[in-house]
Amino acid sequence: MSDAIFNVPHPINEPILSYAPGSPEKKELKQVLADLKSVQRDIPMFIGGKHIRTEAKTIMYPPHEISHTLGYHAIGNAGHVRNAIDAALAAKPTWETMPWQDRAAIFLKAADLLAGPYRAKMNAATMLCQSKNVFQAEIDCVCELVDFWRYNAWFMQEIYKQQPLSVRNTWNRMDWRPLEGFVFALTPFNFTSIAGNLPTAPAMLGNVTVWKPAESQIYSAAIIMEILEEAGLPAGVINLIYVDGPTVGEVVFQHPDFAGLHFTGSTGVFQTLWKTIGANIAKYKTYPRIVGETGGKDFVVAHPSADSKAVAVALIRGAFEYQGQKCSAASRAYIRVACGRRYGNICWTILAK
Numbered sequence: 313m314s315d316a317i318f319n320v321p322h323p324i325n326e327p328i329l330s331y332a333p334g335s336p337e338k339k340e341l342k343q344v345l346a347d348l349k350s351v352q353r354d355i356p357m358f359i360g361g362k363h364i365r366t367e368a369k370t371i372m373y374p375p376h377e378i379s380h381t382l383g384y385h386a387i388g389n390a391g392h393v394r395n396a397i398d399a400a401l402a403a404k405p406t407w408e409t410m411p412w413q414d415r416a417a418i419f420l421k422a423a424d425l426l427a428g429p430y431r432a433k434m435n436a437a438t439m440l441c442q443s444k445n446v447f448q449a450e451i452d453c454v455c456e457l458v459d460f461w462r463y464n465a466w467f468m469q470e471i472y473k474q475q476p477l478s479v480r481n482t483w484n485r486m487d488w489r490p491l492e493g494f495v496f497a498l499t500p501f502n503f504t505s506i507a508g509n510l511p512t513a514p515a516m517l518g519n520v521t522v523w524k525p526a527e528s529q530i531y532s533a534a535i536i537m538e539i540l541e542e543a544g545l546p547a548g549v550i551n552l553i554y555v556d557g558p559t560v561g562e563v564v565f566q567h568p569d570f571a572g573l574h575f576t577g578s579t580g581v582f583q584t585l586w587k588t589i590g591a592n593i594a595k596y597k598t599y600p601r602i603v604g605e606t607g608g609k610d611f612v613v614a615h616p617s618a619d620s621k622a623v624a625v626a627l628i629r630g631a632f633e634y635q636g637q638k639c640s641a642a643s644r645a646y647i648r649v650a651c652g653r654r655y656g657n658i659c660w661t662i663l664a665k
Contacts (some may be wrong), residue, residue, distance in 0.1 A: 318413045320420070320469045323462035326427055326455040331446045337432070341446065344432040348440060353383030355534045357392060357554055360399030361547020364392065370554075372531055375443045382440060385530045388555040393522070393563040396551035400494040400520035401569060403548030408490045408518040412472060416465040419516050422543035423461040426454060430539050434532065438504045441531035448634050453504035453532060460509040464516055471517075490518035492598050493571025496564050498585075499533075500576045501526035502637050506605075508536045510574040511550050519572070523552045524560050561585070565592055572601040576639075579606040611644035623647070 331338040355372070356363035369384040407415075426434060431454050438444050438453040476484040497511035511523040525533040537552050553560070564570055565588050573589065575582055582604040589600055612630060614623045630642030 314411075318469075320413075320416055320465045321462075323459070323466050326458040326462075328450055328455055329431075331450065338446075340432045341435055344436040345439065348382070348433075348436050349380065351383070352381055353531070353534075355383060355385040355530060357386050357388055357396075358534075358537045358541075358550075358552040359392065359396045360402070360551065361541075364388070370527070372441065374440050375528070382531060385534075385554055388553050390555070390559050390563050392553055393555055393560055396522045396553050397494055397563070397567055397569070399548040399551050400522055403546060404490075404494070404520045407515075407520060407546060407549050410518070412468065412518075415516055415518065416468060418540075418544050419461045419512060420465055422512075422539050422545075423458045425539050425543055426461075427458045430535065434504070434535055434539075437532040437535050441528060442501060442504070444634060449504075453508075456503075456505035457508045457536075460505060461512065464509075464513050468516055488517070490514075491571035491601065493569035493596075493600075494567075495519045495521045495572040495574055496560075496570065497521050497523040497574045498577065499523065499525045499529065501528040502634070502639075503576075504529065504532045504536070506576050507533055510576060511552075512540070514572065514574060515545075515549050520548065521550050521574075522564065523550055524555065524557075525552070527554070530554055561588065565589060566595065568595055568597050570596055570600055571598055573603065575602075575604040577604075577606065582606050605639065608639050609644055610640055610642050611646055612642050614645065614647040616648050 329335070329337045331341065353372075354365060354369075356365045358364070364386060366386040366388065368387040370387055371384055372382040373380055374382065434453045434457075435446065435449045438449040439446065442449075444452065472488055474486075476486055478484045491514075495511075495514040497514070499507035499510045507525050507529050511521040515521050523533075533552060537550070540550065565585075570589075573585060575585065585604075586602060589602060593599070610630075612623075612627055627642060627645055633641075636643075
């Protein structure tokens with residue numbers, strides 16, 4: 313056991329590559345896109361470190377090219393959900409007692425793998441299965457997810473540093489420990505980075521997770537698991553399952569060891585999940601922590617000194633890039649303009665998407 317006090321390297325945002333004509337990153341990406349389209353993948357679930365394939369499968373295709381088959385993914389059932397929970401709980405004792413710096417090292421390694429040898433593959437997968445262009449993919453599935461893993465490790469260290477004050481002749485100390493049970497991560501289709509962050513952020517702090525991605529994000533979700541396995545994540549810490557929502561909910565929200573929900577999706581679904589958890593509260597060994605992100609109303613503020621063309625471009629791109637299918641899509645504009653004869657007479661024009 314080491315007596316050293318370790319410091320996580322201070323993170324910086326992952327640089328966004330340009331993919332300009334003739335650039336090496338564009339050449340590599342085009343080759344990987346062609347490679348992925350040339351084969352049909354058989355994507356398994358990841359339960360307890362095992363790759364689980366099933367007789368029942370579902371076809372995967374690009375939303376923008378539905379005639380092309382990317383491959384098939386397994387279809388799980390309630391038994392697979394129970395197996396995933398059992399695998400998570402079996403991995404929990406060893407994982408939660410692992411030194412925090414060793415847990416951090418795994419995700420920092422994953423960040424390096426994603427930023428390096430897996431960059432083109434992750435971009436290509438997100439472009440194919442979620443219909444993103446290269447810029448939308450690069451800022452999402454590579455740069456943002458790399459930032460999540462590096463900054464989460466940094467902030468984990470900062471959390472662990474927080475200690476209570478002590479008075480004379482007293483040494484108050486506080487230990488931070490994971491939840492008593494498993495965390496259920498329910499992730500969206502539109503951001504590979506969010507899908508990767510929701511199961512890994514709790515895991516980094518010693519929790520174990522059962523992860524259900526959106527069906528249209530499974531293609532890139534499986535690559536996230538490939539990266540985590542290569543980075544050294546122990547079996548059972550994160551378990552990736554492809555099971556329909558009602559079946560998953562019936563098992564997860566009835567289980568006495570359910571300890572937390574990490575969710576991004578619609579407001580209606582989140583309200584239903586919260587209501588279900590509340591109705592089952594007496595069944596749990598502890599009070600589950602509920603974390604959810606749903607739809608937002610993002611706004612742009614434009615001052616009279618702003619360049620009008622730049623504002624127009626920002627509003628259009630902010631609202632309609634990726635068809636507006638993002639929680640960060642601009643849906644309000646507060647434009648401060650001069651009105652009347654004098655420039656000093658200022659009024660606000662409010663536009664709503």
